[in-house]
Amino acid sequence: MTDSLSLKDLKKKILQLSEEYSKRVHGNNLPGNNARHPQYDSFEDLSVPYAGRVFTSDEVVAAVSSSLDFWLTLGPEGKALEEELASFLGIKSTLLVNSGSSANLIAFSTLTSHLIDKQRRIQPGDEVITCAAGFPTTIAPIIQRGCIPVFLDNDSVTGNINCDLLEDAFVEGKTKAVILAHTLGNPFDLGRILEFCQRKKLWLIEDNCDALGCSYSMPIDLAENLGFNQSSPGLCPGNKSLVKWTGTWGDLSTQSFYPPHHLTMGEGGAVNIAGSLKLKRPAESIRDWGRDCWCPSGVDDTCGKRFGWQLGDLPKGYDHKYTYSHLGYNLKPLDIQAAIGRVQMEKLPSFIEARKENWSYLRENLEQFSDYFEFSLPTHATSWTSNGFNWDNSGCRTECSWFGFMLKVRSSAPFSVCNLASYLDSKKIGNRMLFGGNIVRQPVMVQLKKDNPSSFRVIGDLAGADKLMHQALFLGTYPGLTQSMIDYELDIIQRFIKSNG
Ligand SMILES: Cc1ncc(COP(=O)(O)O)c(C=O)c1O
Numbered sequence: 001m002t003d004s005l006s007l008k009d010l011k012k013k014i015l016q017l018s019e020e021y022s023k024r025v026h027g028n029n030l031p032g033n034n035a036r037h038p039q040y041d042s043f044e045d046l047s048v049p050y051a052g053r054v055f056t057s058d059e060v061v062a063a064v065s066s067s068l069d070f071w072l073t074l075g076p077e078g079k080a081l082e083e084e085l086a087s088f089l090g091i092k093s094t095l096l097v098n099s100g101s102s103a104n105l106i107a108f109s110t111l112t113s114h115l116i117d118k119q120r121r122i123q124p125g126d127e128v129i130t131c132a133a134g135f136p137t138t139i140a141p142i143i144q145r146g147c148i149p150v151f152l153d154n155d156s157v158t159g160n161i162n163c164d165l166l167e168d169a170f171v172e173g174k175t176k177a178v179i180l181a182h183t184l185g186n187p188f189d190l191g192r193i194l195e196f197c198q199r200k201k202l203w204l205i206e207d208n209c210d211a212l213g214c215s216y217s218m219p220i221d222l223a224e225n226l227g228f229n230q231s232s233p234g235l236c237p238g239n240k241s242l243v244k245w246t247g248t249w250g251d252l253s254t255q256s257f258y259p260p261h262h263l264t265m266g267e268g269g270a271v272n273i274a275g276s277l278k279l280k281r282p283a284e285s286i287r288d289w290g291r292d293c294w295c296p297s298g299v300d301d302t303c304g305k306r307f308g309w310q311l312g313d314l315p316k317g318y319d320h321k322y323t324y325s326h327l328g329y330n331l332k333p334l335d336i337q338a339a340i341g342r343v344q345m346e347k348l349p350s351f352i353e354a355r356k357e358n359w360s361y362l363r364e365n366l367e368q369f370s371d372y373f374e375f376s377l378p379t380h381a382t383s384w385t386s387n388g389f390n391w392d393n394s395g396c397r398t399e400c401s402w403f404g405f406m407l408k409v410r411s412s413a414p415f416s417v418c419n420l421a422s423y424l425d426s427k428k429i430g431n432r433m434l435f436g437g438n439i440v441r442q443p444v445m446v447q448l449k450k451d452n453p454s455s456f457r458v459i460g461d462l463a464g465a466d467k468l469m470h471q472a473l474f475l476g477t478y479p480g481l482t483q484s485m486i487d488y489e490l491d492i493i494q495r496f497i498k499s500n501g
Helices: 007-025 057-069 076-089 100-110 136-144 163-169 190-200 220-225 277-287 335-369 417-426 443-451 463-471 483-500
Strands: 093-097 127-131 148-152 175-181 203-207 215-219 241-245 252-256 269-273 373-375 381-385 388-391 397-399 404-409 472-476
Touching: 007 057, 057 335, 076 093, 076 269, 076 335, 093 100, 093 277, 100 136, 100 175, 100 203, 100 252, 100 269, 100 277, 127 136, 136 148, 136 175, 148 163, 163 190, 175 190, 190 203, 190 215, 215 220, 220 241, 269 277, 335 373, 335 404, 335 483, 404 417, 404 463, 417 472, 417 483, 463 472
Parallel strands: 127 148, 127 175, 175 203, 203 252
Antiparallel strands: 093 269, 215 241, 215 397, 252 269, 373 404, 381 388, 404 472
């Protein structure tokens, strides 16, 4: 029946059918504010996830189209997405990878490259400052590469590093870098961290996995003292102050494109080369088996002397394609994933806004329960009002596209965070604790310490990280939520408080 169609028309027909199929089966995955999103009278038998894939038939069509092309490995779609993401962030280069965890591994490993000046290169035994509450694969690469994480406390209000003990954590000649995540889309205090990193000549990796589309601003004079100006990468709308996206302030930053994140490719992530472009070569090599050759897949001899190099102790003319200058991995995603990511990029601005709106709606409506809950504040905010935030006098500001809505159950409340979490779970309302809680209490870290007492260091008592571990959970803010889903969630919380408060 289709034999008479040209290949072009055959593909067109397949894509039309794919679109029709997706429109019929994926209604629940539409953005919450899409008019075609199914509306339900009751959620009693449904779930309200904390996060998930949000897409239209466009992503499905893009995935099918790329599948039919069957390039498979990272190729034309990947190259285009790398350019689009770099252009969105206003930076020169980004590398797609297969997860946010891989991105962190590559970013950290890049700083161990022999291509980096010996004084600044991270070597086994060196120390890296981070904070205790967060996601495990932000810090895993430090240990996997033979280095020592030094844990500082988290501020339990922002969820981010408490910067007060930074100086205490620093050891001259040993401390080489700071790695931190912008917790749940709340930018950490970049003003203080950057000042510290620059004064101590430390690398900064921003784990931006939960924060694509968040921004940080600082007064122009402070920015200029830190070496930033109006021609710095990553500028986004703003005037009196210098406003830049998170993920563009440090040397390197990382993204995750796993479904709960600001955009998704299914699995996926990126390493953003936010600082010197010299970091691109080692990052790419480490992503791609450790090879010295930089040809994209399917392309040969970009350097024009594939059989003309003499490197290491290899014979002159040994194939550059099989010449290795790093101990690397293979952490590339598929081109099909990138095709999905490209469609998601077009939706990113609306996703970013939806997360802000959902957070504000939850905040406004949960205020009535503030006897039971403590709420988060963006870094540099001092209080919340229904008209907005009040800010500290640093002149720095944050704009959060929230990954989640964090609340802490007050220690005076007649119920615990576990009571609340399991009640929400029984009503199919998605909620999560703050990732690994205080990571040094996790079995893996307890075992590490037992095996080797100097495998990591802790500064201070980590009371903030413990508080987050004992009292915090977060609800969804993702763009798939409809207003009635959030209202149902609020109703369930009210019911819980009525019977337990
Ligand atoms: C802060 C942070 N870093 C890294 C990751 C890891 O990303 P992935 O799941 O893509 O490996 C996550 C995952 O949610 C995360 O929240």
